[in-house]
Amino acid sequence: MPDLQRPVHQRRLLDGPPALSGAETLTSHVARLGQLPPRAASREVIATLEASGLLGRGGASFPVGRKWRTVAERSGGRATVLVNGAEGEPLSAKDRVLMALRPHLVLDGALLAAGAVGAEEIVVYVGAAHTAARRSLERAIGERSATAPSPPAIPTRLVVAPDRYVAGEESAAVHFVTEADARPTVTPPRPFERGIGGRPTLVQNVESLGHAALIARFGADWFRAAGRAETRGTALVTLTGVDRPGVHEIELGTTVAALADLGGKARADTQGVLLGGYFGGWAAIDEAWDLALDPIALKASRRAFGCGVVSFLAADACGVKTTARIMDYMAGQSAAQCGPCVFGLRAIADVTRRIGDGAADTDDLARIERWAGQLAGRGACRHPDGAVGLLASALSVFGEEFVRHASLGRCSRPEFGEKAA
């Protein structure tokens, strides 16, 4: 299989000193990569980003160049850049790793964005749990203010994001920075229209900014030289459910099989893979094995690359119980502002748990299908949509197991102390 023979590991974002040496210093960063080219932090970089085809790495895979252009058009020189390092997705670790090891790549990207959109402030938004990332960024911000930077410094401050799943949602991030309330707000207006301080705000994921920092130096063609399928470039993925879990940089288009090989997971030992985190969905291993991890291709097949989570489910795990735990988590992480999300997700979670425990009522499956069918688009943010999307993929991939649980009360992969089917 040719794909498995190509090295999976890439070294672009994660090029440089080994992980053990911790956060890269400003000196090392400049020595290795040079300063940002003169006039890089200006509108011109937007065209380069558009040419590169860089897609956002926060989960939505939205074209980065287009996003910057939209903010630049409205900013009037008074925009804000919000560097989104909240990483509330529990299965994802790539943002905290990038922030911890390569803070200057992230800050370069922020400077580029600020120059491109006409921002007068940069806010670095880091999740409270990511202490190494926070320290690394604090230090990096300090290093920059101590030297005579080029391009000239833009006021940069660090804001610690609460440890909630929705704290990284763009309107929630803006809400927290403005009013210390990390709950999403009703949109429109979206942050690119009215954000921090009522001014246009660019909310961009840290990894996206890291890529931008390299593209500004090496060009769109360099960026596009990597990639194995339709979407070009490299990306960070978080690999779990394998013998050697961790964050890896890969070429987009690398297959799930190649990642399983990298992390140490035999096909026979896994039944499915969760792609994109709790906001993504399950894929059965037979369908997923040769799947290319390519945002455009995945979207076409109604899946998602999302935030780059690739999480394998062991062959002897119960897909129903696993889903029930995820639904319970998602219900608890609701911002508790909108009735349909609060009541709907909680009801779905409780009934899914009942099904998982083998204690389902006759109509329970029909119930969760109905509730899930009603939930999309009925919250102020997309949290219920994500949860319902995950449930729908679970019902598809683990359908047989759901039916076995619901109608027979049995599990084919019992946990300790349970009866087998």
Add this chain to the structure above:
Amino acid sequence: MSDQILWFATRGAGTVSLLLFTAVVCLGILAVVRWQSPSWPRFLSVELHRSLALLSVVFLGVHIVTAIADPFTSLGVVAAVVPFASSYRPLWVGLGVISVDLLAAILVSSLLRPRIGQAAWRAFHWLSYGAWPLAVLHGIGSGSDASAPWMMTIAASCLAAVALSLTWRVAAGRSNRGELSRVAAGAGAGREPRRA
């Protein structure tokens, strides 16, 4: 003779206004506790509340105008809007004047609700819990027939109606919004759906 008519008009319009105002308060509470029955849809509480409020204002207007016009009370226009400025039973009339001032604020804020927004409108609306008891007190204390059985009956009925409604309001517990955080956290069972 015409003085008698004005006096009766004032008393009559004032009493009708108070009765309507009491109904308005009760309907407002019915709306909040989301009362409904097969013959009483929820929207009726809101729409009737608004209609009767406007009607009560009409009767209130008659009450005030005839009171000013009545030579017996020697109320000037000033005394009708400035509390305790009347020479006739200044305390009791004054309470009524305060009540009217509060009602004016509630009325204007309701008419301008789309402009001032929900939060401001709600703040003004809370004044109704001040305006209503003042109106009752005014009704009991201002008239020379205050101790007449019919007046006492009316006052007692109004008090009872609102007291019952308030008890219901408190007993109905937290609104949906109050429960959201609790339910999301999984504390206590999620609300049982209306249909299984």
Add this chain to the structure above:
Amino acid sequence: MSIQVDRIRCDGYGMCAELLPEMIELDDWGYPIVRPGTVPDGLLEHARRAIEVCPVLAFRLQAVPESAPAPAPIPLRAVPARGAH
């Protein structure tokens, strides 16, 4: 014109569904499910009445851009096939 609900303000009073049942139905907890798409001309007055009755002003009519095609009406009780989003 289409109906836009402020989902945070909405507190499940449900009076909107009483006054505009052709387009609004209530879910199991009393919150509105709104049929997407333009409000037919014949229902505009009812829609305005429903908007005014809402005790918390949770929804409004919004002009739909002319380029947006009117979506086919979706039956509100459709149960999706297992596996559909």
